Amino acid sequence: MDExxxxxxxxxxxxxxxxxxxxxxNLWQQAEEVGKxxxxxxxxxxxxxxxxxxxxxxxxxxxxxxxxxxxDWRLFQEVAAQADIIISSGRYLRxxxxxxxxxxxxxxxxxxxxxxxxxxxxxxxxxxxxxIVSGTLNFPIPEVLRAGGRKVIVFTKADPPMDRVREIEAxxxxxxxxxxxxxxxxxxxxSLADLGYNCVYSSxxxxxxxxxxxxxxxxxxxxxxxxxxxxxxxYATLVEGALFNPVIDMALNALxxxxxxxGQLFAVYDRVRR
Numbered sequence: 001m002d003e004x005x006x007x008x009x010x011x012x013x014x015x016x017x018x019x020x021x022x023x024x025x026n027l028w029q030q031a032e033e034v035g036k037x038x039x040x041x042x043x044x045x046x047x048x049x050x051x052x053x054x055x056x057x058x059x060x061x062x063x064x065x066x067x068x069x070x071x072d073w074r075l076f077q078e079v080a081a082q083a084d085i086i087i088s089s090g091r092y093l094r095x096x097x098x099x100x101x102x103x104x105x106x107x108x109x110x111x112x113x114x115x116x117x118x119x120x121x122x123x124x125x126x127x128x129x130x131x132i133v134s135g136t137l138n139f140p141i142p143e144v145l146r147a148g149g150r151k152v153i154v155f156t157k158a159d160p161p162m163d164r165v166r167e168i169e170a171x172x173x174x175x176x177x178x179x180x181x182x183x184x185x186x187x188x189x190x191s192l193a194d195l196g197y198n199c200v201y202s203s204x205x206x207x208x209x210x211x212x213x214x215x216x217x218x219x220x221x222x223x224x225x226x227x228x229x230x231x232x233x234x235y236a237t238l239v240e241g242a243l244f245n246p247v248i249d250m251a252l253n254a255l256x257x258x259x260x261x262x263g264q265l266f267a268v269y270d271r272v273r274r
Contacts, residue, residue, distance in 0.1 A: 005266065009255040018071055021256065021266070022078035022222070023118065030219070031198040037189050039087075040220035041202040041209055042079050043238055044072050048229045051206070052236040060095070061236050067226035071260055077106060079222055081115040083128045083201035085153075085192065089208055090134030093141065128201070131155060131192065133183050133208055137164045141171045155191065157182040185215020210241030213248050218271055221250060225265040246274075 004015040031038035044067050045051050052061035080086060106112055119126060129151040132139070137156055152172035156165075158180050165175045176191055178184070188211070192200055202212060212218040223238075249272035256266040 003258075003260050005256040005258045007254065007256050009252060016256070018074060018258070019114070020078070022075050023082070023115075025268070027079070027082040027220075028122070028199050034219065037192045037197055037200045037217070038219050039189060039200040039202060039212060039217050040079065040222065041204075041212070041218060042076055042222040042224075043209075044068065044076075044224040044226060045238065046226055046228050046230045048231065049237045050230045050232070050235045051238060053230060053232045054234055061234065064230060066228055066230060069226070069261065069264070071258055072224045072226075072264065072266075074111075075222070075224070075266060077112050077115055080128070080201055080203065081112075081118055082199055084124065084199050085129040085131055085197045085201075087131045087133060087188075087200060087202040087204050087208065087212075089204045090132060090136060090139035091205065092203075093132065093139035125149065129153065129197070131188075131200075133188065133204065133211070135182055137161065137168060137175075141168065153195070155183050155188055183211065185212045185217045187215075188212075189215065189217040206236055206238055206240035210239045213239065214241065214244065220253070220271070221269045223267045223269065225267065227262045227264055248272075249274075 002017075004017055005021065007014050007016055027038060027040065043051050044063065046064070046067050050067075051063065053064045054060075055062045108116075116126065127150050130153070132152065132154045133156075134154060135157045137154070137160055141152060151174070154168055154172060154175045156175060156177055158178045160175075160177060165177070168175050178187060189200075202208060202218075209218075250269035251272050252267065253270045254266075254268040258264045258266060
């Protein structure tokens with residue numbers, strides 16, 4: 001982690017240590033300035049737009065080892081460490097139960113002791129609470145997710161099966177049901193605000209990313225470009241859903257070049273408000 005990254009934008013260029021690069025963005029301060037939930041997301045992608053490809057031995061998709069790397073993972077941990085709640089999905093919990101997912105924020109890992117101390121110094125809980133978005137409510141709730149007083153809050157579509165709602169509430173504590181139809185981004189953001197959450201990290205996939213963009217509630221995107229072309233079918237890309245009309249404009253906030261390995265770019269985009 002000692003090799004620095006080069007800031008390409010904004011100018012003038014300069015070198016920064018990798019560790020602390022995204023912590024210095026002070027996402028808590030951003031949340032206070034907007035006065036509503038500051039929602040941000042993060043992806044790593046190949047040059048041909050793949051964020052996930054077919055799992056080599058099991059059904060479903062997984063982040064390919066060819067683009068996953070320790071330096072990007074460090075920055076992933078830094079954005080997660082600043083959240084007071086993390087948005088995830090029923091699919092994540094199913095993958096967890098199947099052994100294909102890991103804890104999002106790994107403050108128990110000695111490599112990230114500084115992030116544990118960061119949360120402690122900021123008066124934050126050891127782990128952010130977790131918001132699960134699910135239309136089917138078909139997922140397990142691992143006991144480890146609720147360790148240390150962590151809250152699990154489930155958001156689901158209108159008219160869910162109430163026996164399943166009661167079962168989840170007995171294990172996780174709270175299920176919030178949409179007023180009508182399926183969960184939409186604006187309603188989700190308003191619900192998180194009502195619950196007192198300010199700094200919200202979405203670690204979910206392309207469907208929920210679309211939901212947040214369509215609802216006009218996503219503020220920032222962290223996007224790592226691995227300098228590799230993968231090919232392959234099937235695969236997932238950043239956004240999955242209907243065509244946006246109008247299109248969504250993003251403005252480049254910062255760009256860094258990481259020279260390690262084959263090289264990669266760390267880009268930061270802010271949503272352009274119309």
